[in-house]
Amino acid sequence: MSSTRITRRSALLGAAVTLATPALLRAQSSDAFPQSEEPIRDQFPVRRNISAFREQHWEDHFDRLGVGCLLADIGSRCVHYWGGDGQTYRLYPSSVPMSEELTRRGYTEVVRKAENPTWTPTPSMRERDPSLPLRMDGGVGNPLGTRAMYLSWPAYLVHGTHDTRKIGRQSSSGCIGLYNQHVEQLYPMVQIGTQVRLL
Incomplete structure (x- = not known):
């Protein structure tokens, strides 16, 4: 037995x-573990959980609150959002660009928003990967996820992703990525004209 x-x-x-x-x-x-990311032993140690995110205050980054402020902290791989009402605050983990060459830092603003956005790879993306489509409609498999907020810098967005492995990693071609459920929470709060800083 x-x-x-x-x-x-x-x-x-x-x-x-x-x-x-x-x-x-x-x-x-x-694709889950990009080869271009520096070895972890050479990076400043950052724990990938919400308690590791540095507390931020909008006044440290923006002159005024306006209709709202969004800070993408590339170092700790998170997004802070402060609403124009002075009460609303949200903090979300994010993906960040794969390399410093793809990273743009500074001030911009949200100029357009889209639900189930279409994706058009940039010429540099297609140069790196010729197998990419010319255009992809919204839906499962679209790298922009279910919502996208376009910045005044061409081809830079804050958007969702269907590939949840990317969050918390250096995995984008310049954009800031969020879990779909988080971008869906953030999307209705962010107005056109929201100030954005990539730090």
């Missing part, structure tokens, strides 16, 4: 390993 238990246990363990293998291989793909 004990040999039957061992055999059954072994069979169940073998089946579990077999079922888990495709997920493990997907998790180890290069």
